[in-house]
Amino acid sequence: MKHRFFIQFLWYFAISAFSIHLTCAQSDPIKFGKVELADLQMKTYDKDTSSDAVVLCDYGKAFFNGNLQIQFERIIRIKILKKSGYDWADGIIPFLKNTGAELKITDLKGVTYNLQNGEIVKEKMSKEAVFSEKKSKNFYLQKFTLPNVKEGSVIEYTYTTVSDFWYEFHNWTFQKEIPVIWSEYRASIPDYLSYKLQMSGYEAPHITKTEPANVSFGTSNVSGKNYRWVFKDVPALREEPYITTIDDYVAKIEFELANISVPGVSYKSFSNNWTSICENLLTDESFGGQIKKTGFVKDIINKIKTENKEPLTQATAIYDFVRKSIKWNEVEDISSDATKKAYETHSGTTADINLLLIAMLKEIGLDAKPVLLSTRENGKVLPFYATTTKFNYVVAHVKIGENTILLDATDEHISPGMLPTRCLNGIGRLIDSKGGDWIVLDPRERASQLINVQMAINEDGELSGKIEKSLAGYDAWTHRKEIIAIGKDKHTENLKKEHPTWQISKIDLINLDKYTEAFSEKYELTMGDASQKAGNIIYLKPLISEALTDNPFKHQERKFPVDFATAMDRTYVATITVPEGFKVEEMPKNAIMSLPENAGRFSFMVAVNGNTIQVSSKISIRKPIFYADEYGALRELYAQIVSKHAEQIVLKKI
Template sequence: MYKRLMISALFLKNMKYALLFLLVGVPGLGFSQDPLKLGQTTAEELNMKVYAQDTSAAAVVLYDYGHSSFLYTKGDQVQLKRLMRIKILKKAGLDQANISIPFYRKDFNHKEEVLDLKGFTYNLEGGKVVKVKLDEKAVFEEKEDINWYVKKIAMPNVKVGSVIEVAYTIKSDFLSILKWTFQSSIPVAWSEYRVNMMPFYEYTHLLSGFQKFHLEDMKVITQAVAFTSEQQSDRVTTERWGSATYKLAQYRWVMKDVPAFTDEPYMTGSEDYLSKLEFTLTKVQYPESKPVYMAGTWEGLAAELQKEEWFGLQLQNTAVFKKAVEEAAANSPDLLTKVKNIEAYVKKQMVWDGKHRIYSESIKKAYDARTGSSADINLLLTAMLREAGIDAKPMLVSTRSHGTPAMNMPMVSTFNYVIAAVKVGEATYLLDATDRDLPFGVLPYRCLNGQGWVTSLPAGKWLPLKNSERNTQLVSAQMEIKPTGEVTGKMEESYGGMSAHQMRATIKEQGRDNYVKKLASQNPEWTRQDMSLVNLDKNDKDLKASYTLHRAGESQPVSLLYVSPMLNHATHENPFKLANRLFPIDFATPQDETYVFTYALPAGYEVEEMPKAINLSLPDNSAKFSYMVQVADGKLQIMSKLNINKPVFTAKEYQDLRELYSRMVAKHAEKVVLKKKS
């Protein structure tokens, strides 16, 4: 899935340069194809009705070209020039006309800018090409968080059959990261990325995803580069303009006919699996200067975060929360109880705004407003715990939708969330105060993603993100089957761990009454009445539900009765539909599903046919499924049990897991046949 390579450029004496490139598997293919230019859409593209490589595609990226190069006229900068062309094939593809361009601003002197934005929509009307230019009024800029902004574009006159083009330049003061993504949610016919690498910089280069390059190449080019420099004399600063000629390494990577990326059940965010290139700057060495090694270590990142205004410095003045801490921690007999009380206080006081953040402009302002992001709330929690004399540190997390953090690449951008790591005695508790309904020490599902990084000096440390509880679901029923085929009885359900939390969240979102009504009408074949919910507001207890269950029968007794023994809890389809899978299967937590149903058989009937027992187990008991049916003392007993005993399965284990689910679906579909005695 990942391939590493180092791009290294070393500066030598007397303005003579040699380039050292250590690459993996680069064929000498040459730069045979020049980049396309804006406005070069073809009649073939406009007449296209279907994309041959994926006839179901609603849209296709015909061409996506990016070229990164370095600038030296306003300090050291890097710019990305991009041109993208998309064909709309079906109505479902019209949303591709809404384009977002994210960019980053740290402060006035350290920012990114989106420049030279142009766009056109092309349509065939009456056999002629009609070209409509993007209106400036259709371009909007929004602030997404403290540092991230986005340009949003609504392309004009887009309809099925349109070809849209967008071109822009991103000029950036940040040389530390370069990135290009080849894959998208729609197919990509051609994606190409080039970099003109200067001889001053050394980058670590990471390739992720499962798609192979159509072309890989590098050639050395000679290029004049403009620069400005400052000279000081007698307290007067003068600016000097000039240029110098360098030998640059121009890299080219191309992927062709890249399939659309589609989410599959039980997987983390698409960022983990999209085919993309990422570069991290590790060393800078200018002419006649000593090399400067970038903060490419966890030690460097930990030290940097302690001094960050919107992170480490937020935790220095904890005294402003003294009164709140005294109120929260009052009557705490021991340290652990104090931690629990302070977390409960923060949960009660604060309302999460739903935003995933690692930086906070001001945790004091967020506290006064009683609302904030994950960073506002959990850095506040950390500060209050520290004010109480407790060992608490921020922990950076990448949520499941954001992708698994790169543990070998010390970059803040690999994270998007922060929680608190709290040490009490020898135990460490991972706390997230954004969700009031979670018990103490239980992380929300979004945070169960590999490992998180505690930002402690000297180099931080990685800890697994997991909950101690399993997801559990226990369903039992005492039912009676009548000669007419009518089935009636009482069902009880019990949910524990993350299952209980998700159920509580659903009930509170819909409202208890609406939830009960919706459940009652879920399956018209079955009638649910007398619903009872226990422990709905007790987050540390299993959530329990009970109700009567009824299914109508015939008007007269019948000679053969067909019973679906799993009632309304059968697994009807296999979630793993694809024949093959490239990605791991991530359940987040181990889980148990147990169903025990007992049926009182009608007098005068006997079992004509019933499912056979089955007991399946994957290697090392990583997953198990058992199904048992027996008749005793005039009663039919069914037990179905599924155990997922580890949170993550590799792609190599997919076939075995898929087969286990297939056998479970088939077994749940089998019926019990009861025959009237002659």
């Protein structure tokens, strides 16, 4: 529909006696087929000697061609440094067809360059190396592989795409999993079309330039702007622990059509506002329509209302009913065509389940509204634009008195008021008839565990006793899910495989099915891997098997945030009885370390009382997100934890 409207709206202005192609005063940074000898002679990339490949240049430009299509042209050249970089010789380009409007690929060419006896030898990509793969009804992938790739090869390929989808101007990514020496993108856009430009990532551009110019638009030359963005010496985008999706951190630019304006003729806005979005959603059969459908569960609602008089118990009862009645099919969505079918088949999407939940909560008389969000894997939502395209999940927002709770009935093991970790992604959008509002998705629960150890060590260094793990909040939820999924017997088997020297005589699981209670796991055992005997000396690991042995933060610097999703507490308390005839010869020194602004704390204490040793380790991370300027202190805190946890207690025979 948008494509047809654009054609009718703009064609009048695209007629001219001559055609002027996009030209830029700036010369292109790369010419296809013009490889440099120095690139082939390169052995390593000085700025990242560990890299298995490096992008020498990635250049793209987009403009409107003579057929009022967005034409995008790209050339990319890559140096292969190691065998592990061979995968960069495989390319994938998405395209659409059979939709009326199309996104098609033309002029795909590829070449591999190798150095033989000091001479540059090139080999072109054959037609047989290119094939298409159908992913869905209209969505395809063009795949290809460049030939004869070796360590030291330089590969390059070029292609053009032509798109009828003007409201989706071609986005560009400046950063990759390997270093990029030069990435440049140019866009030529007529003033008739106004796009919102969103630059994101944690790298700064080398050049950003916007110039007024006469630009190509159909068969006309009209006033517009030429844009140029250059990123230079971009480091590889590496996977780090504690992130959402890597796409949240990559340096890129994205376009969204805001309006079309032809002076004196017409104006068409494509920018939404939340009032109109909410109105459309609430009147849409697949969203608001489903919230009104409760006839098939009317008897259940009446029964719950009769048995529960308080709003909170009513909400909890409905929540329990929905999550036990419909199993989530792992599909994330914000709209549903069949909440009734999901109920009848006991299987449904996030929207099927949670829109029914909202419908039942409203029907019983509670103030329940939908909240749209984007999962951590789907990426962050930016609050600057009014759009639903970034959302992939819906949950229920319920106001009871002065308090509000968020409910997600896709998981039958989580406590009411807790969202699954996948949903903890910054902000969500409340949808109501007044335009809604942004709400913060900060978790109200922490990830907490208390480990209590009562052990006695014999003169051979073998320990025996009891371990009790008490878990609450997100730790309890995670552990419950794992055990319920595989069963107690398999869990015990896995525990024994993980600790082959443990001889477990008894395991008790407490409150496994009581999701609003703390969960405990108790076991009685003997073990031989927590100490080592050498002559008349016993070296004892004070944290038994619970020591943090590896710092997750390997790199000296980190540009993007550490996102734990939740705050956390890790407490370990042990009482260890020393065997008769032994004394404590050495023990770790006590230590306390705190992060600035009380954001975290680590304490480690060891004390001797008669023939017993008391050990205490407490780690508290008091907020879920740490930014780049806080990374150094956080990394050092974890380094101290690893160091202290590695220290041993030395027992000596008297």
